[in-house]
Amino acid sequence: MMQDLTTTEYLKTAHQKVLFTSTRPGAVMERGQGMYLWDTDGKQYLDFIGGWAVTCLGHSPAAIKEALCSQAATLVNASPAFYNKPMVEFAKLLTDLSGFDRVFFASTGAEANESAIKLSRKYGSLQLDGAYEIITTVNGFHGRTLATMSATGKKNWKDLFAPKVSGFVHVPYNDIEAMAEAVSPKTCAIMLEPVQGEGGVHAATSDYLKALRKLCDEKGILLIFDEIQTGLGRLGSMFAYQHFGVKPDVMTLGKGIGGGFPLSAMLTLERFNIFEQGDQGGTYSSQPLAMAVGHAVVGEIVRQGLCENAKTQGDYLLKKLHELAMDLPISNIRGMGLLIAFDLPGAHGSELVAQCLEAGLLINSPQPVTLRLMPALIVRQEECDAMLAILARVLKAYYHKAA
Ligand SMILES: *Cc1c(COP(=O)(O)O)cnc(C)c1O
Numbered sequence: 001m002m003q004d005l006t007t008t009e010y011l012k013t014a015h016q017k018v019l020f021t022s023t024r025p026g027a028v029m030e031r032g033q034g035m036y037l038w039d040t041d042g043k044q045y046l047d048f049i050g051g052w053a054v055t056c057l058g059h060s061p062a063a064i065k066e067a068l069c070s071q072a073a074t075l076v077n078a079s080p081a082f083y084n085k086p087m088v089e090f091a092k093l094l095t096d097l098s099g100f101d102r103v104f105f106a107s108t109g110a111e112a113n114e115s116a117i118k119l120s121r122k123y124g125s126l127q128l129d130g131a132y133e134i135i136t137t138v139n140g141f142h143g144r145t146l147a148t149m150s151a152t153g154k155k156n157w158k159d160l161f162a163p164k165v166s167g168f169v170h171v172p173y174n175d176i177e178a179m180a181e182a183v184s185p186k187t188c189a190i191m192l193e194p195v196q197g198e199g200g201v202h203a204a205t206s207d208y209l210k211a212l213r214k215l216c217d218e219k220g221i222l223l224i225f226d227e228i229q230t231g232l233g234r235l236g237s238m239f240a241y242q243h244f245g246v247k248p249d250v251m252t253l254g255k256g257i258g259g260g261f262p263l264s265a266m267l268t269l270e271r272f273n274i275f276e277q278g279d280q281g282g283t284y285s286s287q288p289l290a291m292a293v294g295h296a297v298v299g300e301i302v303r304q305g306l307c308e309n310a311k312t313q314g315d316y317l318l319k320k321l322h323e324l325a326m327d328l329p330i331s332n333i334r335g336m337g338l339l340i341a342f343d344l345p346g347a348h349g350s351e352l353v354a355q356c357l358e359a360g361l362l363i364n365s366p367q368p369v370t371l372r373l374m375p376a377l378i379v380r381q382e383e384c385d386a387m388l389a390i391l392a393r394v395l396k397a398y399y400h401k402a403a
Pocket of ligand 1: 109255
């Protein structure tokens with residue numbers, strides 16, 4: 001094991017040994033507690049990225065530690081061929097809470113979406129004369145496996161890793177006519193995020209989602225909500241579908257469901273319980289450690305009233321950002337709960353993210369002109385105020401405004 005290298009040494013080794021996939025800041029994270037992270041230099045960061053909308057209970061929460069320690073001492077892994085105790089307990093909790101009948105567990109959001117894609121194609125082959133096409137939305141994000149990349153509507157991914165998985169059609173978001181026009185006898189499902197997260201926090205309208213529900217019912221095709229980012233309290237309701245009042249046939253969860261532990265789920269209704277032996281599975285599906293953590297995390301979201309907190313703090317952040325917008329050039333302040341974004345007057349996102357990092361604040365820029373906030377659901381008003389103070393200072397310095 002490597003012992004206490006200097007940060008420079010860690011970075012040198014990282015640059016030499018870790019396969020390059022993305023440029024990362026010159027910090028090595030070592031420790032986290034609540035709303036804060038510390039790097040190997042002991043520098044403290046106020047975290048409004050929240051592990052990428054993941055660490056909903058904050059960093060190193062007692063609930064995860066206790067669940068992991070006690071489950072690790074009891075059973076780490078039985079084999080996917082058996083049911084296990086925490087799996088049954090968590091399946092019961094999640095189906096009761098969500099209003100769905102059946103759940104399939106996996107480790108990543110992309111896998112949960114792969115499951116939804118497979119389930120839709122299975123339904124198409126059984127009920128829709130072999131229909132296999134899935135319609136998704138431009139600017140949507142569904143993951144990084146080949147099929148979920150193909151489902152994703154990112155323009156700059158269009159020609160990556162050709163040939164793409166076929167059977168995906170992309171239409172503009174919030175455009176019911178475009179969707180209705182795209183549905184054909186080959187369509188088995190429509191899949192979208194109720195709020196496009198990576199696309200820059202763009203919400204669907206309730207009318208649009210209601211019209212999609214009606215369209216799917218008329219055509220007999222599945223409606224899939226990718227709630228990997230919006231689910232489990234993020235928007236101030238337990239699930240986005242409840243906020244919008246439109247229930248899909250399939251809902252995928254990830255990110256916050258494990259509070260930082262790799263875990264995801266696909267939920268569906270009894271009539272779509274149609275996989276046959278061997279159609280779907282995975283070595284780590286329903287892994288006991290993950291099940292124990294998920295059960296603890298979701299239990300804490302309910303017990304601590306974190307949906308209500310997400311709504312309260314989110315409303316506060318929106319109000320304060322509108323105040324900031326009176327003397328700073330930020331606009332299009334949007335979002336709900338603790339998924340919030342605003343636009344900059346130009347493509348300054350990555351520069352401002354770097355300057356906030358320097359100033360001890362972690363925020364995210366999902367698009368070059370957009371900054372996004374997605375803190376842990378446990379965030380308190382004093383931490384929102386601390387974030388706003390740093391953000392205002394950085395923005396003022398950047399846009400050369402007097403303080
Ligand atoms: C993050 C995300 C995914 C992918 O999840 P992974 O765990 O990275 O595979 C899919 N859909 C949405 C909406 C997401 O935000």
